[in-house]
Amino acid sequence: MSLLTRARDLPGAAEPGRSATRTPRMRPWTPYAFLAPYLTLFAVFMLLPIAFGGWTSLHEWDINLPAKPFVGLQNYADLFDPASVDGARFWTAMRATGIFTVASVPLLIVLPLLVALLMNGRFRGRNLYRAVYFAPYVLGVAVVGLVWRFLLDGNIGLVNHYLGLDVQWTTDVPAAWVALVGVTVWWTLGLNSVIFLAGLQDIPRELHEAAMVDGASAWHRFRAVTLPGLRPVTVFVVNATILASANMFGQSYLITGGAPADQTKTAIYLIAETGLRQFDMGTASAMSFVLAGCLMVVSALVFGAFRERSKP
């Protein structure tokens, strides 16, 4: 009998409730060798930048200048000073991000849920329709932006032609907001739909059947069975949609170019321009930490809101 099998027979050799096997043959460094390639990437491009970004935000940092003087919290103070140029620009961009998020998120929850409910029925060609609604999402924002820049063209665009309007969708507000939100809904509706659909299919059929036996109407069953069953999926979708909307960049860059007068220039657009075009990286880093802080607060509020409601 080998040492190996005897070790396995010893009491307490197998940890209860663990699927990982006993690993007597493993050299002590083996797991770290498995992890090394990924952890190298993780350290250099994830952990290091998080710390490095914080460090940069405390300096007046221009990639082209040799001196990068420490300025403490000055970059942050400037952002919160509405009289400063950076502060004014930043809050205009934060406002744009806020407007877009508040306008797009409800639509990107309700419409995909309706589509998912429709697709959850049993009918022929269901998978085909699902594929149709998901198709725009596999195209990148570059393609989506180019196509809609064309369709929304004030002079020759299809949108004005078929609606019989004369609206400058790419250069006027609030029309530009309608355009940016509409394009984003068209582009990403399918993604949230398939996530909701997966959630719907995880709700046990028996729950619906039991409710039906009790004589519950379709609306009642939706309120009492479907919505509670979807809660975990909904928390995820709401959060992910808020984060994605708050990171909106390509639509604004390609369709409106931030027009009119930077009113549709989102925070991430401003951060990229400030840091990567004007190379004012200290200010841009401070901006990204303020934006990230706001996003984390919003995420926490979303989780909190859904937990509150789950209590009877």
Next chain:
Amino acid sequence: MTRDARGLRRALLHLVLVVLAALYLSPLVYMVSTSFKTRESAGSTEPAWIPDPVTTGAYRDILGSADSPVITWFANSLVAATGHAALVLVTAAPAAYALARLRFRGRGVIFTAIVATLFVPPVVLLIPNFLIVNELSWVDSLPAVIVPAAAGAFGVFFLRQFFLTLPAELEEAAELDGCDRWRIFVAIALPLARPALVTLFLLSFLTNWNDFLWPLYVLLSPESLTLPAGLGNFQSANSIRYDLLMAGAVIASLPVIALYLIAQRWVIEGISRSGLKG
């Protein structure tokens, strides 16, 4: 309800669905249609769904244009997306296996650190990663769009979930046959994980192919751009040549539409189950 009434309702439902689906895809149909138009008819105020005359002039123009090397952009995108997806698999698979199947000191800490970064808004990485890439002299070259994004926690998280479900008996049997851990990983775990690996490859490829912001700022010279970044610059320079822009959009869509048609189930289910968000 009588059978006729039910049949009628069903037919009506399908009619509504077909109309909605056609409406939903019409922007893409018009994109393809415009790409086969002449410059004049693409700029006409009377929309034509079928180009008259049909011409491949826009494709020839954009592919032959000196200041917009679309073929180079296409090749760059292909190399970047393939390289990125391969790098994700090569680094994430062994890491995920170790975290799922091996017991060692620090496993909990490492896994917690990796998962915690899922909650870090990616915007905080933008500026510092540019500075790091700059230090590595990768600005304006493909490693900049291949490597940094592979540090994301998603691949490890996704594959770990899969490796956790493998039955322990297979590994035990292999161990009795004298296999070491590396061999068990390569000969048993990886082949069983093939569906998860393919899904992760497809998702990584799609994400990288479509990425816009990072390549737009980290790639600078015309010959090093990826296709989306190139088209972004191209639009600002040619804002009225919609025939050219739509031809470019079609070229950028072809690989992902092809992938989507071939692997539609895997793409949709992979994304919906993992909740990947662009």
